[in-house]
Amino acid sequence: MDLSLHIDRRARTPLPLQIAYGVQSALIEGRLPPGARLPSTRALAERLGVARMVVVHAFEWLASEGYTETSRGGGTTISKGLILPQSPPDLKQAPERRTDRLPPTSPVVDFRPGLPALDSFPRTEWRSALNHVIRNAPDDAFGYGPIEGLPKLRRAIAEYSSRTRGLPFAPERVVVTAGAAQALSLILRVVHVSRALAIEDPSPVPVHELAHLHGRSLLPVAVDDDGMCTGDLPSGESAPGVIYVVPSHQYPTGVVMSLSRRLALLDWAAKNNAYIVEDDYDSEFRYDGMPPTALAAMDRANCTIYVGTFSKMLCPALRLGYLIAPEPLIDRLLETKWWTDRGGPVIDQLALTHWLESGSVDRHVLRTRKLYARRRNALVSALGAAFGARVRISGVPAGMHLMASFDDLADDEEFASRMMARHGIALYPASRCAIAYTQNKNSLIFGFGHLHEEVAGSAISIIRDELLRV
């Protein structure tokens, strides 16, 4: 009999529980067969150096659970009737989780797009918003919140989207989500599920993946200098049911969809009973003038679902975003949301409401817009200085990324691997975003929101040296 009990006096687990769990493990692992006799409480207490009552408590629990029975001689034995669980079949053994491992090398400079300036997240203000909320919220606020988000937050979002984007929607049409990812996932799960999803080509890889995971067929539509080529959308039987677009700052090209295309898209959607998903993830960061009109602001046919996020405006760690959907879709979206999270974190929602209402968000956006404009200008200058007329840059009027196309770049994937391996500089090939259309392999996406000017600048010099082999 191999009881091999160990006691750890520094552990937080109470001693009787340590003993009980030790016996239980020995039993489950087959080291204590049914019928085996346990030592007396006195002997075991002595061996372990604990008070006898500690062992008595442990043995009481073992008996009450049915693990042990008292034998005629007064001793304690493992119950005879126990069916011990099967040993694990070898095939269920599996290696350590992949995601727990670090990537082979961590980049020294990372041009990853979509990351805001994490080092300028206003910690002090966010702390004070949380403190305010936790101090003053009614007790109810610590319970379950409504699936659709707190009424106060929905009102604040409706007000915010009205004054910054001209959206005329009532708070009842706002659904608070766990970021834009959840919003998009809910939409793909609910809206015209048997019809194709039309998508700009190129477009963000996570959207391709999401569509794939949801088993939706993708209809890629080309993008030119006016945005999605809406004339290519098929009508009738093969009309897609949902069109995903980023009209204010297409990803990755940065193109703005022209007014006539926007109106044509709305018209097409109304005629084909389709929904448009308008992803408007970075309109806050428009550097030269006011942001272009949102599709949702021009939609009289109730066919647009507007998706906004606080991940870019504040920080991704918050996991809060929203969608504004036509009334007939709200119930189905909420039913689906109920499965996945039963409503978002209430305290965070309250703090965000406080931020929106107090104007902190506006001040933060103003501050970071200036910061990003500076970083954008520095990056554009660095690219210009390094490559002159041999680079073309697009998408600079807004957001936190630009796309650069190089005369001297033949294979963006190969070059990105080379830069990572040789210099630890992470680059993002634009050709990855292509679906059906042949994408030139001469473009890279540069995220600059989180990158200090001097870091980006010196990385551009290294890129030039490598690309031009000077």
Place this chain on the structure above:
Amino acid sequence: MDLSLHIDRRARTPLPLQIAYGVQSALIEGRLPPGARLPSTRALAERLGVARMVVVHAFEWLASEGYTETSRGGGTTISKGLILPQSPPDLKQAPERRTDRLPPTSPVVDFRPGLPALDSFPRTEWRSALNHVIRNAPDDAFGYGPIEGLPKLRRAIAEYSSRTRGLPFAPERVVVTAGAAQALSLILRVVHVSRALAIEDPSPVPVHELAHLHGRSLLPVAVDDDGMCTGDLPSGESAPGVIYVVPSHQYPTGVVMSLSRRLALLDWAAKNNAYIVEDDYDSEFRYDGMPPTALAAMDRANCTIYVGTFSKMLCPALRLGYLIAPEPLIDRLLETKWWTDRGGPVIDQLALTHWLESGSVDRHVLRTRKLYARRRNALVSALGAAFGARVRISGVPAGMHLMASFDDLADDEEFASRMMARHGIALYPASRCAIAYTQNKNSLIFGFGHLHEEVAGSAISIIRDELLRV
């Protein structure tokens, strides 16, 4: 032409944007037809009482968007080529959202089960955990966290479940979720989706709903004093693929599954290649002795998915829980989780980690366990004093609810409606939790975690008066 522009100087929207959005609305609503001539900037500025530059900025934006063109005489007219969006068809109009309306009457006393003592949520300690985290976290913490949860939190959860429940699992098997609801939803989406879900009968209504929403067929299995009647589980072709159980404190009956049944269930699952979902939502609140062994602690065949939550232990507003799954399922669970939230809120996860590591959670559980024990005792006494031998109470050794069966209760649903209508007391009929088996309609579920003793006590008197018509 009806431009009807209004300026609100107190609004946060900049004046040029107010004017631009005003013109845009008039245009979209058809009040400004293509070709219509806008007033001069000077005239409009005078009419609105703003500086002329304000109107110039607005008009520049309208022109850059393509809404307007400059006519030969130098005036500004609405572009002729615009396809204005369709008017909304009447059928897309819909009434206000149902969930925005208050319930007809709010209960005065609410015996709702599953709500912890929200008024004893340790606000000060939670604030200081958040403050600590926001002050000290590296910048990266404000970015996206890993889908599976922060490595630190997964380690802390593995440690916690080991010392409180004897679970022997590595952190790599822990997935942090948005509460138990998300955990269950992920499991239903991923595990043996073509096979039935076996469930205790009666069992929690949200689990019935979740199964229904996921389109899974339900196999109800009776519950007796030893818990789920595992002998009733069919083998072979019709064997369910997933068995959902609450072995440590069945809901709503409060029965503890006996050791022999637990072992039989594990054995059955291993033989039938099925998974067991062990919902262990309230083991922290065990009043008389140590909690019963978790199924997951006895499972050598890797067939148990353990689901825990911080909603009961701390508060539902947090929306954090976890599952501990066999290694081969982790990737698929995470892939599905990626659709729905792209990882949970990082700051909250860090604060929770801090709480688990610092021992704050243990102290909080200890405090609330005493509080709940007091509330439970008071409720049991009040029921005993009011009904004597005419009531039978079950499920009292743990958790935050008990079930009471009354000799004098014929129809729990009818009685609950009556109590709400006449006295504003919300009661929860146990028969609602039944699926296939005929449930006696003489039982009510009493949640007591959030209810002050005196409130619960006086409500019991009113219930007695109404039920016994004294």
